[in-house]
Amino acid sequence: MTSTTEARPAAAPVVACSGLTKDFGSGRGVFDVELVVARGETFGFIGPNGAGKTTTIRLLMDFTRPDRGHATIFGLDTHADSAEIKRRVGYLPGELVQWPRVTAGYVIGLLAGLRGGVDEGYIHALAERLRLDLGRRYEDLSHGNKQKVGLIQAFMHRPELLILDEPTLGLDPLIQRVFHEMLHEAVAGGATVLLSSHVLSEVESVCDRIGLIRDGRVWKVGSLNELRAKRIHRVEAIVTEPLDAMRLREIPGVGDPRCDGRLLTCSVQGSIGPLLQALSAAGVVELDSRELSLEEVFLHEYETAAQPAPGH
Numbered sequence: 643m644t645s646t647t648e649a650r651p652a653a654a655p656v657v658a659c660s661g662l663t664k665d666f667g668s669g670r671g672v673f674d675v676e677l678v679v680a681r682g683e684t685f686g687f688i689g690p691n692g693a694g695k696t697t698t699i700r701l702l703m704d705f706t707r708p709d710r711g712h713a714t715i716f717g718l719d720t721h722a723d724s725a726e727i728k729r730r731v732g733y734l735p736g737e738l739v740q741w742p743r744v745t746a747g748y749v750i751g752l753l754a755g756l757r758g759g760v761d762e763g764y765i766h767a768l769a770e771r772l773r774l775d776l777g778r779r780y781e782d783l784s785h786g787n788k789q790k791v792g793l794i795q796a797f798m799h800r801p802e803l804l805i806l807d808e809p810t811l812g813l814d815p816l817i818q819r820v821f822h823e824m825l826h827e828a829v830a831g832g833a834t835v836l837l838s839s840h841v842l843s844e845v846e847s848v849c850d851r852i853g854l855i856r857d858g859r860v861w862k863v864g865s866l867n868e869l870r871a872k873r874i875h876r877v878e879a880i881v882t883e884p885l886d887a888m889r890l891r892e893i894p895g896v897g898d899p900r901c902d903g904r905l906l907t908c909s910v911q912g913s914i915g916p917l918l919q920a921l922s923a924a925g926v927v928e929l930d931s932r933e934l935s936l937e938e939v940f941l942h943e944y945e946t947a948a949q950p951a952p953g954h
């Protein structure tokens with residue numbers, strides 16, 4: 643399993659983690675997380691359920707303490723300078739907070755008060771854009787509408803940094819689009835964004851760079867262009883002679899080969915030449931090759947990372 647940190651941004655980091663580790667035992671938690679988010683960047687943290695996204699974010703917000711490692715936000719220590727950091731950050735937690743017997747407007751007003759007051763006109767403008775009725779009781783709201791309350795309190799003070807844990811969870815497509823506009827406006831105004839998601843299409847449309855997390859480890863960081871540049875092809879071929887999948891695996895660039903009678907399927911990263919040589923020796927009669935979508939590239943990467951190396 644490799645972890646790359648190519649194309650690190652040149653600007654001073656807003657978020658920096660070094661060796662950040664929270665070990666819950668039995669292999670659960672996050673381990674040796676290295677992460678840099680530059681000023682003005684929109685960084686997407688993506689991984690499957692239980693990968694460690696929320697734990698990393700909670701470590702950054704100082705809601706849980708690391709067993710090892712260190713993190714800074716705005717160059718400040720996430721623990722020692724937690725109050726100052728929270729003042730300057732807009733945070734959307736991954737789990738909705740419960741607020742019994744009060745309205746959505748009351749909740750937001752209370753949180754605005756804790757911040758020492760926030761432009762009320764802006765709160766109302768955000769609520770209108772997100773189509774949230776501030777007069778409704780919070781506990782009666784749907785999950786998506788509670789999520790809007792979370793988004794408003796994260797954006798309302800125009801923070802320098804937005805840390806958003808699964809921000810579009812429960813939002814309908816129309817409101818997701820509004821949220822994306824809000825993000826773009828915040829970034830245009832100089833904000834930095836760190837968001838987590840397991841929806842690749844979302845990070846693809848809003849993020850400059852992404853970090854892939856799996857089993858508690860960040861195992862790839864790069865711009866979308868870099869990740870797309872992998873140019874992985876899915877190849878399907880029909881051959882006359884039977885092929886040995888294990889031997890195909892030894893061909894440079896070939897991954898996940900499967901032989902089903904005369905049908906071969908595999909992925910190829912880089913040049914297809916060495917595979918073509920093997921196929922022509924097996925009497926290839928049909929060949930189909932297409933480039934994988936980004937979604938498929940990630941699935942491929944996850945699967946490849948989970949497989950033992952050839953000969954092991």
Ligand SMILES: Nc1ncnc2c1ncn2[C@@H]1O[C@H](COP(=O)(O)OP(=O)(O)OP(=O)(O)O)[C@@H](O)[C@H]1O
Nearest residue numbers: 666670671689690691692693694695696697698840
């Ligand atoms: N307080 C805790 N005690 C024990 N284990 C925990 C605790 N919090 C998280 N974990 C475990 O740590 C791992 C990472 O969980 P985390 O919630 O960070 O993942 P995630 O990527 O945010 O997942 P999801 O997309 O499902 O929210 C999981 O195996 C989870 O069960």
